[in-house]
Amino acid sequence: MSAETVAALLAANAAQHGDAEAVVDPHGRISWAGLESDSARRGASLVELGVNKGHRVALMAENSVDWAIWACAVMRIGAVLVPLSTMLRGPEIESQLRVAGVRHLIFQPGIRGRDMRLELNAFERSALPSLRSMKCSMDELPPASDKAAAVAQALTDKLLPADEMAVIFTSGSSGEPKGVIHTHGGAIRANASGNAVRCINYETRLYLPMPLFWTGGFAGGLFSALNTGCTLLTEAGGDDSESLKFLAREKVTLFRGWPDQAARMAAHPDFAQLDLSSLGPGSLDEIMPYEPPPTGARAPQLGMTESFGPYCGYALDQLLPDGKHGSMGRPFPGRQVRIADPDNGALLGADEVGAIQVGGPTILKGICGREREDVFTPDLWYDTGDMGQLDADGFLWFSGRRDAMVKIAGASVYPVETEGALKEIAGVERAVVCDVTIDGELRLGAAVAGKDLSVEALASAVRDSLSAFKVPRLWLVLEPGEDFPRLVTDKVDMPALRDLILARGVTFP
């Protein structure tokens, strides 16, 4: 059986390649043997300080080797890590501490000019009855007594895949922050499912600057390293020039930074002088020397905090097969993905657009303070809130977020569903559907790009496949070569598109 606890992964990596580097930041590095022994020492000190299995322990710090040691120390003794964003402000910190029932908080004293000691000491502690201690990450730890060390070792030895491992906060659609609970087994299997597709093996030197306190960095960075034994190159971020030197110096093989960061780096004056020949397949196209592939040929990875990172994608060093451009690739081996009717939960067949749901032994255990019935479907699957379809070859096509639902004349309409129907029509290349206000009434509007399109033909084709209330009233067919208005992130600028549809669209019928 493969190792399915953080403790087992740390031990296995230390045993198999103890001298290899585990985590490197611009100021330091630690080997697998070092991570094993340093995290064990800190774990024992935490036990000495009163931390116990199941206690929620928050960590508020920037990406660094030290972050990884703290995280492993907490998780290996069975305490539950609660990574906090360094961007949180006082009331947000209090609210996350409260929702997760955090007992102990470990914090970096200075975060981007903020004096965290001062900020945290200002908290009204009586409103945080669970919080028992706050500890600066830089302060010296008391050495553990022999008894505490033996107890910490026993806690590590008895860790089970079913034990809770971490609570990761993600933006909820409303109200209370959403603390997603993952177990050791669930998280480790979830991350393991994607490492081959993501071109990560034990020789990889993976650059991933995403914050370790969110799933992107925590799962995609730290856990990919734990699962494969690769080296994680991480940094707190900031200066492109420094990052470039860091990457060249550390002989990065897989660049998985942000696309805009990669583009900036490639255009940086220092770029040509630096030796980045270590970069291998799977790295972002923007930083590679070759011509970028056509739009849609690379599958983005689809994932979320609740699935502990991506659950669907396509080999990063390959282009999607013909006919599959624009898809999200296929669910990773070991992942369970299905499409269900968003209204009644009935399972849908191939090529039918519906709610994307994930299930099986790789998804979240639950959400802090929310009851099972409010989190999962009756058969214990998780509705991602995304809409899409699986085709007959098992490729997943993403339509959009379901919370983009609009009420048209009292009926619930998902613009993504109408978009899906439009994209089925011959000649249609792209389509965006949204709500527009006509004479004070909410109606559907559509903007469509493609070849030889007529509003009459489009409307008639949509009417054949969808109920009348899902058919757009206001239509805009883009000129050849014209694109939707877009934001700098390349996402469609919806307010601008709405204006465009209202200005140039034609009413039909």
Added chain:
Amino acid sequence: MSAETIARVLKEQAALGDKAFVVIDDDRRTYAEAESRSRRVAAALIAAGAGRGSRVAMLMGNSSDYAVTFFGITRIGATALPFSTMSTPHELAGMLARADCEYLVAAKSYRGRDFREVLTGVLGQEPDGLLMVPEIPTLRRVWFGADALESQDAPDATVLAADAQVTPADTMVLVHTSGSTSAPKGVIHTHGQVIRNMRRQNATRQLTPDEVLFANAPWFWVGGLAYSFLSTFIAGARLLCSSARPADMLDLIERERPTMTNGVASTMLALEQDPSFAGRDLSFMRRGNLYPIMPPEVRPKDPELRHNLLGMTEVGSVCIVGDTEDDLPEEMRGSYGKPVEGVDIRIVDPETGLDGPNGELWLRGPNVMQGYYGRERHDTFDADGWYHSGDMFTVDANGYYYFKGRTGDIIRTNGAQVSPREVEGVLSDVTGGRTAIVIGVPDEKRGQAVTAVMVGSEPVDAAELTASLRERLSPYKVPRRFLIMTEDELPVLSSGKIDLKKLVEIASER
């Protein structure tokens, strides 16, 4: 909006003031005391470092100490783990370690067992001060008696702040149950699911504030915990328990005048046989199932012609129950009733996997446990979220359910469940590896009697074996009888496996 956490229930019910919520022989406590004493327990727990999510084990019999300890733990969102007072040191060590208990509140003694002595043996040291024991690495502190835990200067604000953070989704309790595998399993239930379930069941069974329920089921198992202790408290009614001698128990019943009864009818035989029984006025007990002591006019003409009920730890107590307390027509003999609200039920043929009138009972829905502690979701529920109970049932055309035995071989004896695997494992240990097959043999008094078939020709000293088993196993798990059978004598199926059905038949004839 009705309360869905223990803290809120306590606050609501404190309005009942001086009304007694429980009477256990001489021990009588009011609703107001439940709130105020549990607040002091909670304050002491907080002072010791416990909080939301802490696992606090309890080793106490039914008592007001149990009640305030349970409420003190759960009101601040810590998890209560009631352990059977019959547990042996071996069993206690196993549960404390596997369930990651941080704290333990034990009675000083119970029915002649000195728990300080027992715990000293379990820990290999005096159970005092801050504990750091690698064998039970989570355990930090043990208290003896709720009074040891009641803080004298309770900072109310701290407790009330802690109360307010608890959500219905938080774990309330881990109840241990014998599984088909060796070790007992901790079954996880949340505040919201237990409280809502009991509120619904109270409406169905008409457990109103005017009722007095007589039920002796131990509160460390789910029947006593949920279906008597918590349900009466939530109803605002009164619970009557007794462990007194028969004549004293009858005195108590006459004095407290219970209107409802619940429990195992066979445990009432001693009362019925008491010389004073004939002269007693017990006319107030109108409803329930302790037939031997109920007035003749409300007794069934045949207990099998009343709905039985099915409870299981995994579904938070009762999950199939009758819809009438009258005698049933002959064709409904043996009915258990219908599913309660909050569970979905399927009957699935274990051979074909198809739904039908005969098969294994599968359950899903809000009343079903969150899981077993330490076990992953996919090892507990199937791919569609169903829990397979191991109980075989038949359902009739009108939707009434009839129990047909177990798919596995769990033994039900005197209201308790025994895992044959667990007993076989211990038998093998104490006999130095001799093979034993443990079965449940039909028994008039107990339902089933735990019976051990010792394989081989050597005789066993039953008294000596019983004594060594009692050191490791709770009394109810220790076999009542030992049979010696050679390998050749064992009945086997064509598959080569031992024919357990046949073995039970042979054992009941010998």
